[in-house]
Amino acid sequence: MLQFQSVDPQRNLVFHCYKLGDMNFGQVGTLGFRGDKLSSMGLGFCSCQLQLGSLRPRNLGNRFMSGDQVKTMGLEGYKHGGVELGVYRWSRSGSCVVRPRSVLSVDEVVEREGNGRTGEEKQYDAIVIGSGIGGLVAATQLAVKGARVLVLEKYVIPGGSSGFYQRDGYTFDVGSSVMFGFSDKGNLNLITQALEAVGCKMQVIPDPTTVHFHLPSNLSVRVHRQYGEFIAELTKNFPHEKEGILKFYNECWKIFNALNSLELKSLEEPIYLFGQFFQKPLECLTLAYYLPQNAGDIARKYIKDPQLLSFIDAECFIVSTVNALQTPMINASMVLCDRHFGGINYPVGGVGGIAKSLAKGLVENGSEILYKANVTSIILAQGKAVGVKLSDGREFFAKTIVSNATRWDTFGKLLKGEELPKEEVNFQKVYVKAPSFLSIHMGVKAEVLPPDTDCHHFVLENDWSRLEEPYGSIFLSIPTMLDASLAPEGRHILHIFTTSPIEDWKGLPLKDYEAKKELVADEIISRLEKKLFPGLKSSIVFKEVGTPKTHRRYLARDNGTYGPMPRRTPKGLLGMPFNTTAIHGLYCVGDSCFPGQGVIAVAFSGVMCAHRVAADIGLEKKSPVLDAALLRLLGWLRTLA
Ligand SMILES: NC(=O)c1ccc[n+]([C@@H]2O[C@H](COP(=O)([O-])OP(=O)(O)OC[C@H]3O[C@@H](n4cnc5c(N)ncnc54)[C@H](O)[C@@H]3O)[C@@H](O)[C@H]2O)c1
Numbered sequence: 001m002l003q004f005q006s007v008d009p010q011r012n013l014v015f016h017c018y019k020l021g022d023m024n025f026g027q028v029g030t031l032g033f034r035g036d037k038l039s040s041m042g043l044g045f046c047s048c049q050l051q052l053g054s055l056r057p058r059n060l061g062n063r064f065m066s067g068d069q070v071k072t073m074g075l076e077g078y079k080h081g082g083v084e085l086g087v088y089r090w091s092r093s094g095s096c097v098v099r100p101r102s103v104l105s106v107d108e109v110v111e112r113e114g115n116g117r118t119g120e121e122k123q124y125d126a127i128v129i130g131s132g133i134g135g136l137v138a139a140t141q142l143a144v145k146g147a148r149v150l151v152l153e154k155y156v157i158p159g160g161s162s163g164f165y166q167r168d169g170y171t172f173d174v175g176s177s178v179m180f181g182f183s184d185k186g187n188l189n190l191i192t193q194a195l196e197a198v199g200c201k202m203q204v205i206p207d208p209t210t211v212h213f214h215l216p217s218n219l220s221v222r223v224h225r226q227y228g229e230f231i232a233e234l235t236k237n238f239p240h241e242k243e244g245i246l247k248f249y250n251e252c253w254k255i256f257n258a259l260n261s262l263e264l265k266s267l268e269e270p271i272y273l274f275g276q277f278f279q280k281p282l283e284c285l286t287l288a289y290y291l292p293q294n295a296g297d298i299a300r301k302y303i304k305d306p307q308l309l310s311f312i313d314a315e316c317f318i319v320s321t322v323n324a325l326q327t328p329m330i331n332a333s334m335v336l337c338d339r340h341f342g343g344i345n346y347p348v349g350g351v352g353g354i355a356k357s358l359a360k361g362l363v364e365n366g367s368e369i370l371y372k373a374n375v376t377s378i379i380l381a382q383g384k385a386v387g388v389k390l391s392d393g394r395e396f397f398a399k400t401i402v403s404n405a406t407r408w409d410t411f412g413k414l415l416k417g418e419e420l421p422k423e424e425v426n427f428q429k430v431y432v433k434a435p436s437f438l439s440i441h442m443g444v445k446a447e448v449l450p451p452d453t454d455c456h457h458f459v460l461e462n463d464w465s466r467l468e469e470p471y472g473s474i475f476l477s478i479p480t481m482l483d484a485s486l487a488p489e490g491r492h493i494l495h496i497f498t499t500s501p502i503e504d505w506k507g508l509p510l511k512d513y514e515a516k517k518e519l520v521a522d523e524i525i526s527r528l529e530k531k532l533f534p535g536l537k538s539s540i541v542f543k544e545v546g547t548p549k550t551h552r553r554y555l556a557r558d559n560g561t562y563g564p565m566p567r568r569t570p571k572g573l574l575g576m577p578f579n580t581t582a583i584h585g586l587y588c589v590g591d592s593c594f595p596g597q598g599v600i601a602v603a604f605s606g607v608m609c610a611h612r613v614a615a616d617i618g619l620e621k622k623s624p625v626l627d628a629a630l631l632r633l634l635g636w637l638r639t640l641a
């Protein structure tokens, strides 16, 4: 074996090159020093030319290790793209011995990597575009598995639609203040688990009522934290449907309990998926059975009263922006039961704290996040995603790219000019962009609200047919009912939102746009004044109105969309794509991935994505043969949707 070594003290780069027979190998290490002590080490296994003067390592993969891991490392199997490349043993003398098992020719390497970048430039395992909850969960889960991750966020703080902003002493949640999956029990508390993974625990305030519905014919239903109380209130309104109510919600519990019994990881990773089927066959078969079903069909098996069916529609609408017939049964069950199982809990200090804690945890686990980093394109080399380019011209490279932008933004903007893969064409056949929303953040005098006011309200006054229409239903959250510290003393926050298409706001001169904002907001506030809080208008001390254009601008979501919604009646969750994409090395995460809209839903997509990426970069178990079979099967299943 021929061995060369070159140390570049300035860059802390060490190159080891090996010649075995007529094959060339190299190993590149990026050494991090704290004082004169080795604190970390990035290893890349590569093929390279053997003249030191023109050493151009072509990386096949990196692995980042903390000082402790470096010390304790014994034997490592090293894999890339499904090919086991070799085994290296960390010797006591500090050098690496590489024993190849199967080897790529230099041509194959060039085909895979297609560039002459140095190991230093390509030091990340994953670049995550966007720091919504989906992106942050994917990034933190990868970081704790030992991957080196770079998160690039366009805005100045993390969180996307789960972010926050501050004005005049108020801390406003940008989006929803209803947090599912944030309890201290079960397997589905994914927000709690994501925080715990990076060593964070947030103080929370239990919400006694998930939502108070104010519906046509003066139907008023409070969804109490205690399941029994909720069922009692609903059956009081629909005594003739008691049996149907119990049967419908019991079926939801059956699914929820099956979900809650599983360890949640990537459904695109066969070793895990088949393992779950083996350990929990009944639960997995239950979920497989309900995967293509929708809540409205199941409700109709048991319930006949049209008003009660409309109530189930409203229950589904608040979590899917569509009626029950279009809402996947698994998703409906998840939210209709979690609110009673773990309960809805509000983080002290506001929802924005979740993203802030995840971002902090990410950095503490050796990864990075950059703000004001607007990714304008994904760089491809020979069809593989290898890096990203920012609007200021900077480029970053990694083994894998994870996009937390919506699929419409990822494929329509970041990969502009590339042909839309057929998987994405299929996705767009089944799903359309849900409309955006108009949001009003207000500060009001506290005395306008009765002391027992609930935190969250859903208002649809007279006409059920307006449920899904733009401006038809009104969502209202008053987070200061739970955490008074979010507003100055004697004030409450009212966060009001309603669906609104961007088309209503396009092409208006600034003066007309501002006037329209005032007009539409005034109508919505008048409706709330009439229905809920007399004197509301005169109690307003702060008001800021956001339109779909605002959401497009600040959340970087195409048309400011709320998320994907089915074009027609979907086959439950069957058509929803997971995280891998048709582009090698590119993954999606967030609400245009399985299982769809919702903070808990995108957190699950983050967990799944991190698991799949980790398997692909050698940090989790993987079986290339089973992978190919499962990915083909899932692709085929999606075409049935
Ligand atoms: N609308 C609401 O009321 C509301 C509120 C809270 C949460 N939610 C839920 O959150 C879900 C969305 O979460 P998510 O994780 O999918 O994404 P997200 O939209 O919340 O976050 C995406 C992030 O990526 C950033 N980004 C997008 N393109 C970028 C680019 N090119 N370069 C750099 N950064 C870029 C955005 O700035 C944003 O911070 C929604 O489905 C919704 O259910 C909604």
Ligand SMILES: CC(C)=CCC/C(C)=C/C=C/C(C)=C/C=C/C(C)=C/C=C/C=C(C)/C=C/C=C(C)/C=C/C=C(\C)CCC=C(C)C
Pocket (backbone or CB within 6 Å): 176, 177, 178, 180, 211, 259, 262, 264, 267, 276, 284, 285, 287, 288, 291, 318, 319, 320, 330, 331, 332, 334, 335, 456, 457, 458, 475, 476, 477, 595, 596, 597, 598, 599, 600, 601, 604
């Ligand atoms: C074949 C295959 C693949 C398979 C087989 C079978 C199996 C195993 C399966 C499995 C499955 C699973 C695991 C699944 C899971 C799922 C989940 C987790 C889901 C979740 C979901 C969630 C959701 C959807 C949520 C949502 C939420 C939301 C949206 C919310 C919202 C809220 C708001 C807006 C607020 C309101 C307010 C007021 C009222 C004011």
